Amino acid sequence: RRERGAGRGAEAAAGSRTASVDVGPLFYELRAVPERPLDDGVESVLVAAREMTRRRDAERRLGHAAMHDPLTGLANRVLVRERAEWMLGTRGRGVAVLLLDLDRFKLVNDSYGHGLGDELLVLAAQRAERLSPRGGTVGRLGGDEFVIVVPDTSRARTEELARAVVEAFDEPFVLHDEEFTVGCSLGVVHSGDRAQNWDELLRLADVAMYRAKAAGGACFRWFEEGLGDTARQRLQLAADLRRAAGSDELGVAYQPEVDLRTGQAIAVEALMRWSTPTRGNVPPCEFIPVAEETGLIVGLGRWIMHDAVVAVAEHNRRTSSDVRMWVNVSARQLTGPDVAAGIVELLRELDVPTRWLGIEVTESVLADDERVLPTLVALRDAGIGVAVDDFGTGYSSFARLRDYPVTLLKIDRAFVQGLADPSPEAAERAAHIVRAVVAVGRALGADVVAEGVEDVELLRHVRTLGCDLAQGYVFGRPGTLAGAMSADGHAGQASGHEAPAGVR
Missing domain, CATH: 3.30.70.270 (Reverse transcriptase/Diguanylate cyclase domain)
Structure with a gap:
């Protein structure tokens, strides 16, 4: 519009002016241009108004997006x-x-x-x-x-x-x-x-x-x-483990589970091992938590399951045996979509009977996340074994135990080794616990394995207390599958079973 007046004209005499103004919800850009007659005075001011609301709002949105999480x-x-x-x-x-x-x-x-x-x-x-x-x-x-x-x-x-x-x-x-x-x-x-x-x-x-x-x-x-050094070490460990995945630094060692009635190894557990040129043998208690924390455990789990199944299938076919291979899995591996179907499909592709594979989960996994139960039920119904590892260290109630699709209970090594406690009272308490777990296994229709059997004395104890199977260094340290299958449960010795140097 045009505005007249000496004050306005004098202010605009120096040239045009641009300003912005809010009018209610709208936003305008105003430009004032002086109109001069021949005598160089300012006769009037031309004011042009342009509605800029959308542009202003877009600029505000862009500014907000640049500084905020979408x-x-x-x-x-x-x-x-x-x-x-x-x-x-x-x-x-x-x-x-x-x-x-x-x-x-x-x-x-x-x-x-x-x-x-x-x-x-x-x-x-x-x-x-x-x-x-x-x-x-x-x-x-x-x-x-x-x-x-x-x-x-x-x-x-x-x-x-x-x-x-x-x-x-x-x-x-x-x-x-x-x-x-x-x-x-x-x-x-x-x-x-x-x-x-x-x-x-x-x-x-x-x-x-x-x-x-x-x-x-x-x-x-x-x-x-001092925490900074520890964190950097874990980050470096994770980086090294990522590089090691798929290389010959990672391997599988096997530990037998011996039937205490016949003295024969009827199953083996696959244990992941990591040996590096710089670190030497890295204990599983160090790298497995890092693998779970970083998500590497999913890929590593698929790898060890494939290799372990191939190994046991080759052994069983060569020796006309019916040995079951137990593989440890984490909660992360069990809660994805179609996990059970994927494992069954792997066995089908490899032409391996489902009875030759067993899945081990810790009791804490079952207690902390009930969503793994449908997967385990599906695996058991397909003929795959389901073992609860470290039994007695979790928080399972007897009511929930009824729902677990368990075919094998593994007594935590702490209770087994307590049987040899020098204190008679402590040893007796451990014996009561082992008997109780055996009774739970019987009620669930599951076999019971005593873990951590490291000498002949402990082997005698767990046999007396009614355990079905035993696992531990008394049969030799984890090593080759052939060595694991040669374990002698009667002698409490391993026959021809050599463990890799430094493996624990």
């Missing part, structure tokens, strides 16, 4: 860094960083699909936001990893917040009328009086978080000096 709406890495660096530059009692990783998210995601997994992440983000103090920032760093950054807070207040976060995430999430208990591992660090940059604080929180995971999850841990 799924949860939380701050992303860029915005978290920006706010954290500002917090670290202000005076106060210090900045707290709480790094949160969902413990069993991958299990839910693999079992129910990415759609439900995304819904769970949104609920987790909302729960974390509700817990964050005023002035704090909650961000999603990627996957199922979140961070809470709190300015001007004390170490004591930080610990209170950490405890509240762990307790809150112990509560189940409800999706589609089903409850999902995932829990979280929390790494905590406080800047204190030390001038630390954001990258360093986040690294220390990450180290502390992995310490919480190593403690079993569902807890928080503070960063402590």
